[in-house]
Amino acid sequence: MTTLVWFRTDLRIADNPALAAAAADDAAIPVFIHSPAEEAPWAPGAASRWWLHHSLERLAEDLRGLGSRLILRAADDSLRELLALASACGARRVVWNRRYEPAAIARDKQIKTALRAAGIAADSFNAALLHEPWNVANKSGAPYQVFTPFWRHCLSLAAPDEPLEAPALLPAPPAWPQSLEPAALSLLPRIDWAGGLRGAWTPGGRGAEHCLDAFLGEAFTAYTERRNRPDLAGTSRLSPHLHFGEIGPRRVWQAARRFARARGLEDSWQQSQFLTEIGWREFAHHLLYHFPHTPAEPLRASFAMFPWRDDPEALAAWRDGRTGYPIVDAGMRQLWRTGWMHNRVRMISASFLVKDLLQPWTAGAAWFWDTLVDADLAANTLGWQWVTGCGADAAPYFRIFNPSGQGAKFDPQGHYVRHYLPELARLPDEWIHEPWRAPPSVLHEAGIRLGVDYPFPIVDHGLARQRALQALALSKGAPL
DNA sequence: TTTTGAGTTGTTCGA
């Protein structure tokens, strides 16, 4: 039997159940179908497309190492493309690993039905999660909406399967179907703005393994203390690799356990902060699966009345990193330049947009979607709703991040800010997070003309905080 | 069914 392996967000050869299943058949034909129309309104953004291009190149290379190939196609309709390929190759089976975005679930279900109706076997597998969302429920049988009990429950379930080895060889078909070159998918930007991305990332399975190794070797043991420090290399930076499935959570789970066992920490390894972050990734998928409307609407209906402001200029200043609050601006510049932002800074800049500027969280989510290489519908939705306070684990409404306080706490010497805002490089530590409070002589000495070289704050945080508290109180008391 | 305890990530004020 000839089997099509339909790759999507599982761009790896190890720990890939669909690929392993096909490896046992007579012939396996790996295929990736670029079909942005079917992804609307969440088609990959510009940064994600850049990543995808390179990830596909690496996957093709890895498959060649197995004596195989990656067939690339562009289509508006994945089902039609699969049927055409199956017909052309005489394939009688299609296998894939599941996706969990609402639109993808609906499409894949339809495709499975249609393939079977056409006499083609169709099998799907789990490559992306430790536990399938439909297997996790509280004692009432309902989905969890609070992280801690959710994750406690997950840890009490049977351990996830060991990751599968990559197949040694993939059986090739007698003849290969036609394939596009990666460039033909037009994923790369026409004007090359991706220099910063190239400098920061190595897409692909090997890049992912390297990230994991480097993290275990250097940052894992001090993760709890350093993970909130954007000025240090304290995080794993695995997020884009996980999003594209270049590495899976089972592999991370296994690596964390091995690491702990080798150091005699086998009793407590499941409590490690790093695994808990993998738990948050699971939780995000759990919520998206059970509450599919949340990418566009708050989980808490009470937020439907929130009085967002319409202020395109404020939104633009936030996007461009010219709010006058260095930690916010540095984060937005890091995002623009490297396609990624440190998680602590994501919270600070998101809080600033939503609470200080009263811009709708969906506008922030849309910008992150376009600019993040790790843009992930589940994680992005959870993150923005969490900061806003309209999602699971709603933050108390008075939790409004103070950008200068957060800067001083988590970037104490201003290294992070200075790196992305070189115009502030010569400002002494004391004022690095509050340039507007620096004495004129200090600003002069540092070569900074406020309002010219670096903006004045676009809002006064103290006033903005009061305004946000009022807006929240108002929306709660407002009649429905 | 009712009750109880708890909830990733914070800030400000006043002693």
Add this chain to the structure above:
DNA sequence: GTCGAACAACTCAAA
């Protein structure tokens, strides 16, 4: 400068 209290009320999970 440091510390503890106050900031509301609500929802969820589980007993």
